[in-house]
Amino acid sequence: MHMHVAIHHHTRYQYDRPVLHSTHFLRLKPAAHSRTPIEAYSLTIKPEKYQIHWQQDPFGNFIARIDFEEFMQELSIDVDIVADISQINPFDFFLDDYAQYFPFDYEPQLKKDLAPYLEITEQSPALLQWLDAIDRSGRGIIDFLVMLNEKIFKDIRYTVRMEPGVQTSEETLQYAIGSCRDSAWLLVQVLRHLGLAARFVSGYLVQLASGSSSGSVSSSLSEDFTALHAWAEVYIPGAGWIGLDATSGLMAGEGHIPLACTPSPESAAPITGTAEKSETILTYRNTVERL
Incomplete structure (x- = not known):
């Protein structure tokens, strides 16, 4: 039996004044070798005045390079994933x-x-x-x-x-x-x-x-x-x-x-980059929902 779940990851930075941001690098896309099948993926960034370029680092990880075009008083990053989290046997492999x-x-x-x-x-x-x-x-x-x-x-x-x-x-x-x-x-x-x-x-x-009935179950x-x-x-x-x-x-x-x-x-690191010095409020949320 297949168990599909929707994962939502929200990160928001709120500043006490409009600030400039350096280039940010986001490592928030599932790796190609993930044994858990990924059915859908989206990355949403606000404000929307930015340029995004997808790259791979020397180790094959997906990286979103984000170059911002304006001062911002708030930055939000949202990741949405639909994954098939049916059970996997972690010992299902061969050895030389x-x-x-x-x-x-x-x-x-x-x-x-x-x-x-x-x-x-x-x-x-x-x-x-x-x-x-x-x-x-x-x-x-x-x-x-x-x-x-x-x-x-x-x-x-x-x-x-x-x-x-x-x-x-x-x-x-x-x-x-x-x-x-x-x-x-x-x-x-x-x-x-x-x-x-x-x-x-x-x-x-x-x-x-x-x-x-399936998935990574924790009785606790x-x-x-x-x-x-x-x-x-x-x-x-x-x-x-x-x-x-x-x-x-x-x-x-x-x-x-x-x-x-x-x-x-x-x-x-999931997110790397800097902003001008300011008073900052960080909001972070991870949720999962069965589909």
Whole structure:
């Protein structure tokens, strides 16, 4: 059975005076590799005096470049998506023979292609100590990935953090608490230290309340839910990119809709751009409706 949902994402900036805006870059269109089928998509920006050019970044993500033509006292950005959120088996993939068990080495050409996703940028004491406790004896690669994902889920308590940016792995481990983007970045660094190519993912998470006959169902929810979210993807030969959500300790499924997948969080921000200094009110809303 198919479950279609309508996702609405509204962002509005209100200023105390008319201001000029720099060029804005929006990473708010589902990625081409999304396993959740996207039936319809629209992006609405107001005021309407602007130029839009769709591009792809070096990693294949869709980017809307917005060049504004006038002073504005308000800027609103609305995304509408219709998605088929029928259940997906997150383990429905093949593995190349040499990648069946951890540890393994990527083939030379593939390793060159994956170089940006193998770069280790953090080697803090807390991270190295956490890694030392990992059992690296040979085992099935999927069992190993599930174990890593669950360990971060158990070790790092989730919080909604409104401050900009992403914590370092050291901060996340020392505080033992972080937002979804903090846990995702920690998992990316852990995977790279273990010789596995990993990337940071920004996207939408859709969770449907219990009682649904299909879709990403959460028995702990009393109503349907969607929000911007972050998780990690690891590259396993034969399977390709596999999503791991350290916030829940689960594999990414039909409720995970990727928007931008990049080697570092800075390149995956949903909206980047600046406005002249002013007093600003930000309004943000995410909703999902079953169709």
